[in-house]
Amino acid sequence: MFEMKNIQGEEKDMTLLAYQVFLAVVEQESFQKAAQVLNLTPSAISHAVASMEAELGSALFIRSKQGVYLTNYGKELFPYIKNVQNSEEYLQQAVAQIGGMEKGVVRIGTFNSACVEWMPSLLRGFEKDYPNIRIDIYQGSYDDVYQWLKDGIVDLGFLSSTSAGDLPCTPIYQDKIICVAPQGFKTENEGYITIEELKKQRFVTQREGCDADVNHVMNKYDLPGGGGSYIADDMSAVSLVMGGFGVCLMPELVIRNIPFPVDVIPLEVEEKRTIVLAYVRSDVLAPAVQKMQSYILESFQKKAEEEQ
Template sequence: MERVDRLTLQQLRYFLAVADTKHFTKAAEQAGVAQPSLSKQVQSLETELGTPLFSRVRGNVTLTPAGEVLLPIARRILADVDTAHHEVAELVGLRRGRLRVGATPSLCASVFADVLSRFHKAYPGIRLLVEEGGSRDLSRSLLRGDLDLALIIVPPEGPDPALTTRVVLREDLLVASAASLPPLVNRPTIRLIDLRDRSMVMFRQGYDLRETTIQACRGVGYEPRLAVEGGEMDAVLRFVEAGLGVAIVPSMVLANRPALRGIPIAPPGLSRTVALAQRTDVPPTNAARAFSDVLLAYLETL
């Protein structure tokens, strides 16, 4: 077995050339090598296998029983190698492959869907696997190797040092309320202290906007009064539309939501930083690089 493990693809190609032409000189011409070099490689193959592969009698070259056994195996091996080269070339050329990407629910509800659509149109052969979750969960998925890229919200203390991040968006946060109810204030902006006596709709535990909202309220001296909590972005927006309370949300999620009214927060306001993250110790795939380019190009149009 150890001898067979030292077979080379070149030896198999030369073997097939001789088997097909039944002539060493013609086989060498077909392979584009000198006849002595081809003969030497075939002899090395026979030595490795421990048996002659060709019978050479009076200029006639025929396969021995061992050669007959090797012939279909060699064809299959070389065909598999050619297939492997082709498939890897397709992957490198972004014709096939897989990309695992993640984003927070608020980003999935706003920019992410359009970016995915653009990427799929440009690279239809790349299969997209999407994970929706909070930034902490997405960061853990990246570090486990379950994701290639993720759009995360950069926490105040900064991203995990094991991740490489690129800031792609800074987004203002607004106070959302039901458009069917009277405006919260008769001013163009609202102060956080104005929400002291307002019921709030709160995101689930571990959600980035939950922490942002609670810390902002505590920063001006009060604990938010929660009417309902525990939802993802779509649920929170629907609860606000129903008049259950107000919520602090990214400005982008209010697009195409006529049942909601958004009012900016008075200076210094609130904002969040969105970054594209990946593992530092793993170089990005070609598909990941292409996705980054599509994302940045799309954000430039906003």
């Protein structure tokens, strides 16, 4: 470890390091943890933050027993400082590419079922071709991934088309919406369930930010809500269905990886969610990110051709 005051270099380098400190404190919500991540001493972190606050003339962080959090002023600066860090990373990757090396960091945001179903094989294949490019995975809800993209926390994000908002994106997969019911559930027609039947059922529902597409389908057909159950994760929802608490609608991709004894029933009407690969602006993607973006799109194109 070393004190920042002992670092020799140009003023620009000090500024970039100060920005790294700022972002590490935001992410870790702790000066101590930020120091460990950056291999600095805690006093170096405190000194860097104090210097930034003195230069800017305003506090950046609120210190409390629960952690360290951004002030409103710090929140306003955050996206700009994040952009500076990203630009530095893009520059380093461009220099490496010009020198004949493929290196860098790609940060990918993903929701749960995409992470479980696709990320292992995508990462294995990509790392085989580009061993010097590091991949960081951020898992969360649709809302999380959308905000991470907006804030520059991630470079690429898996989202549904209904949750991508104003972000540019490319469709990669059509995922059917199905009904998950307790084992032995009887439908009026063999092999599918009608909307009228669904309207008579009690539903286990997920919070809108967790499954906006299913909520869209339920609103479209005026299906009943969850009656007090607003679940944040897929496994819990299916567990409640297995226990006889109700039925739920889910994308087919979700249920593939949940090993619970439940019945999966197609809907009478075909409803799908469109999964997309989203980004902020394609013209400012770093070289390593462009490689990963192309790899993902080509992988899904190949998958679609094989399934035809």
